[in-house]
Amino acid sequence: MRTWKLSKYTVVFRGISGEGIFHNSFMGALAVVPEAEFEEIEGLLRTELTEDDIQNKALNELCRNGFFVPTHIDEKVFVDNILTKENCNRFFDIVILPHENCNFRCTYCYETHERGRMERSVVEGLKKFVESKSAEYPGIEVRWFGGEPLLAMDLVSELSASFLHSCQKNNVCYRSNITTNGYLLVPETFDSLLKCGVHDFHITLDGPAEAHDKTRKLANGGKTFETIFRNLISVKNREGNNFKVSIRVNFNDDSLALMDGFFNLMSQTFGEDSRFGLYFRPIGKYGGPNDENFEVCDYNAAKLVEVDLGHKYAGYGALDKLVKHSLQSHGQVCYASRASSIVVGSDGTVYKCSVDFENENNKVGKLLPDGRLDLNSYWDLWVSKDFSEHEMCNECPIYPLCQGKYCPKKSIILNKPICPMTISTYSRLIQLATSGKAKFQ
Numbered sequence: 001m002r003t004w005k006l007s008k009y010t011v012v013f014r015g016i017s018g019e020g021i022f023h024n025s026f027m028g029a030l031a032v033v034p035e036a037e038f039e040e041i042e043g044l045l046r047t048e049l050t051e052d053d054i055q056n057k058a059l060n061e062l063c064r065n066g067f068f069v070p071t072h073i074d075e076k077v078f079v080d081n082i083l084t085k086e087n088c089n090r091f092f093d094i095v096i097l098p099h100e101n102c103n104f105r106c107t108y109c110y111e112t113h114e115r116g117r118m119e120r121s122v123v124e125g126l127k128k129f130v131e132s133k134s135a136e137y138p139g140i141e142v143r144w145f146g147g148e149p150l151l152a153m154d155l156v157s158e159l160s161a162s163f164l165h166s167c168q169k170n171n172v173c174y175r176s177n178i179t180t181n182g183y184l185l186v187p188e189t190f191d192s193l194l195k196c197g198v199h200d201f202h203i204t205l206d207g208p209a210e211a212h213d214k215t216r217k218l219a220n221g222g223k224t225f226e227t228i229f230r231n232l233i234s235v236k237n238r239e240g241n242n243f244k245v246s247i248r249v250n251f252n253d254d255s256l257a258l259m260d261g262f263f264n265l266m267s268q269t270f271g272e273d274s275r276f277g278l279y280f281r282p283i284g285k286y287g288g289p290n291d292e293n294f295e296v297c298d299y300n301a302a303k304l305v306e307v308d309l310g311h312k313y314a315g316y317g318a319l320d321k322l323v324k325h326s327l328q329s330h331g332q333v334c335y336a337s338r339a340s341s342i343v344v345g346s347d348g349t350v351y352k353c354s355v356d357f358e359n360e361n362n363k364v365g366k367l368l369p370d371g372r373l374d375l376n377s378y379w380d381l382w383v384s385k386d387f388s389e390h391e392m393c394n395e396c397p398i399y400p401l402c403q404g405k406y407c408p409k410k411s412i413i414l415n416k417p418i419c420p421m422t423i424s425t426y427s428r429l430i431q432l433a434t435s436g437k438a439k440f441q
């Protein structure tokens with residue numbers, strides 16, 4: 001006779017109205033069972049379910065949607081096999097720093113700005129590198145980063161033309177996004193970027209002008225909010241649906257008090273436009289030259305504030321998608337842990353993590369002018385750590401989300417897996433993802 005057990009990756013919460021909230025971190029599935037039905041089945045959740053038990057409608061739905069699994073399955077082995085296959089089938093992901101200097105001097109910046117525009121030999125090496133990877137992988141994803149990538153817009157155009165050509169020739173997908181401070185994102189540049197295949201834009205504001213202009217200053221000390229906001233309005237006034245803009249809002253203890261007014265401004269300006277999304281991140285210390293010059297929120301407190309700000313702003317553009325993505329398998333895995341992911345600096349240095357460029361063990365090799373990678377022994381530190389059997393991860397119900405690979409930089413230092421969130425943050429995220437949602441999403 002067939003029997004079922006609660007999946008080891010299903011977590012069950014009681015919602016504020018007494019409903020049962022189920023999240024399965026392997027399937028990325030969420031279900032809400034109303035209070036009356038939940039009370040009927042609560043006592044059975046940790047038992048072996050028989051065919052008779054699953055005549056109950058709610059239990060039947062939960063079994064059919066993967067919250068319960070057949071008892072005979074070794075679920076850890078089954079899930080590990082699938083996650084490994086998914087990890088092998090990914091796009092090759094390259095973060096490119098076409099210019100490592102910046103027109104801004106943010107008070108918390110972790111970069112030294114010692115290196116500048118990308119060297120010609122690196123540009124040629126990148127073209128050849130992508131040509132060869134596009135023949136091996138199902139797709140290429142390029143992320144333009146810096147410094148400020150728009151200081152070298154000509155290189156972004158030249159490289160993009162070559163990458164698009166290589167991907168077309170090999171009949172594979174090409175995806176590209178850019179992280180820019182937005183100051184130089186005038187309409188003509190936006191047009192050029194769309195032609196370069198860049199359809200995802202990440203732009204940072206530190207709250208309203210009075211907070212933002214204190215921390216995100218021009219290199220000469222000048223203000224930047226007004227120009228960035230004007231550029232964002234120009235983007236908003238465009239026709240078409242072929243781009244997305246994610247506005248990252250950095251906060252610290254000082255700027256939190258100003259967020260309500262800022263929400264109003266952003267809702268009134270972008271709230272109805274599904275091409276725009278807003279998300280929140282605490283300003284953090286990343287090991288750069290300015291770490292001692294600014295205050296940050298305590299990490300766990302900051303995570304909760306991040307979720308709360310998100311909650312306040314729920315319903316706004318891409319927020320919902322971001323929260324849901326973070327609750328799906330691989331949603332909390334850092335790209336730096338993957339063998340199919342590199343960061344290429346303007347002098348050809350290959351890094352793994354994009355927020356710690358001065359750390360020696362983050363310099364994992366060089367991109368050669370002929371397009372090959374010359375990797376050193378640090379590479380293995382980032383990609384070979386396997387915490388799947390670690391005592392913390394082995395029984396963890398959200399193992400598929402992070403697989404012990406949330407932050408390899410910290411894991412290397414501490415020689416243990418780093419969890420992406422506490423249980424209370426996890427439960428807040430689940431509530432955010434299910435707020436106002438009907439049964440069985």
Ligand code: SF4
Pocket residue numbers: 334335336353354355356406407408409410
């Ligand atoms: S390794 Fe850690 S610090 Fe570096 S990008 Fe990944 S999560 Fe961020």
Ligand code: SF4
Pocket residue numbers: 392393394396397398399400402403404405406417418419420421
């Ligand atoms: S690092 Fe933490 S959250 Fe991630 S799988 Fe391991 S125990 Fe779970």
